[in-house]
Amino acid sequence: MTLHRIVQTLTAGLASALLACAALAQSNYKPEYRMSLVLGPPTPWGQSGQIWADLVKERTQGRINIKLYPGVSLIQGDQTREFSAIRQGIIDMAVGSTINWSPQVKQLNLFSMPFLMPDYKAVDALTQGEVGLEIFAAIDKAGVLPLAWSENGYRELTNSKRAVRSPADLKGMKIRVVGSPLFADMFTALGANPTQMSWADAQPALASGAVDGQENPLFMFPLLKLHNLGQKFVTTWGYMADPLVFVVNKDVWSSWTPADQAIVRQAAIDAGKQGVAIARKGLVEADKPLLKEIAGFGVTVTQLSPAERDAFVKATRPVYDKWKQTIGVDLVNAAEKAIAARK
Structure with missing residues (x-):
């Protein structure tokens, strides 16, 4: 057998073995x-x-x-x-x-x-x-x-009571939150009354007025017709994504x-x-078409000025400092540094 023939035979054998191994592996799929x-x-x-x-x-x-x-x-x-x-x-x-x-x-x-x-x-x-x-x-x-x-x-704020431009506007407002203690801490710091419940429970609670507001990404608003659940005010504050x-x-x-x-x-x-x-989509374009769509439902959309947003930042700073310890000071510091250096 020539060297060429030996190489051909070995190559074919190796290929067959690899295919067999792959087939055997995939039989476990x-x-x-x-x-x-x-x-x-x-x-x-x-x-x-x-x-x-x-x-x-x-x-x-x-x-x-x-x-x-x-x-x-x-x-x-x-x-x-x-x-x-x-x-x-x-x-x-x-x-x-x-x-x-x-x-x-x-x-x-x-x-x-x-x-x-x-x-x-x-x-x-x-x-x-x-x-x-x-x-x-x-x-x-x-x-x-x-x-x-x-x-x-980003999770934005909606409610049935009033336009929210300052922490004072949230005082005493009952806000549905997810089950994370950080969310409860934050809304408590803002003077609201955070109420943890599943979304299934939140919808009837919003509709009946038992709960005043909630926070969620804005794509949910038209999808779930939140204006029909009494949510007449939206504040875009970008507090967390x-x-x-x-x-x-x-x-x-x-x-x-x-x-x-x-x-x-x-x-x-x-x-x-x-x-x-x-x-x-609908939020990064210059005219923010999603906000226009929501306003079209008769909803008041409030976009905070930098100074207004700063008031919320200041009010929640103790919560930020507390949770920095829980999450890990080094990780939070690295995050702050990365954000400061963003292009």
Whole structure:
């Protein structure tokens, strides 16, 4: 046998062995992977998940099929259990909120720090820089593999009582908040009465007037018709933004071939970029068409001046200082530095 023939035979044998290994690895693949989401399409959150699932299916030629489970339905709607359920393998993958996962990963509270991020460039300076990598390391250490960032958006204030331009305007107002103690601390510092409840409970409470207001990204306003729940006043104050994180259960991840791992990671990065653009649509354009749409419902939209915003910053500074210790002084300092240096 000639040397050329020997090389040909060995190459063919190696190729066959690699194909056999890949086929064996893929025989461990599940027919379907379960992705948990709080909000489904058409929200930016749900769209981020849908784009990721579609890209993965297309790029793996159907080897990895992902089904979306919005409303955290895999854990009976309990958002606080989502992170643990991913770690335990009840959930295979997720696009999750930094707020919801902050009880398990304290560093995620960074994004809820009042008035830390004054604009979208500040958000990007954190998620796309060293701070983002440090937070990914913390998520990884907590037992879940992070792949990419997306966005749910800045949480803005709505209420049924009056235009809010100063902390005094919030005094005694009953505001629905999510279950993070940082949110309760912040609204208490502003003189409001924070009331923690699920969104399912919040809607009838807003409609009946049992609760005066709430805070959420503005894409929710027309989607949920919040003006029909008595929300006649909106204040854009940009007090915190909620980045979203694409994650995979570690056992699921290790069951995939390195080639498929690379595909899933890149698909998450690509879907995250699209998700960020969707979350900011209507708010980054000069005329802010989303604010015009909301005003069209007969709603008073208040955009704070820098001086008005500063009054809220000052009122919440003790909360900021308290939580800086909890989150980690070094991490918060690094975040402040990154934001100060943003272009």
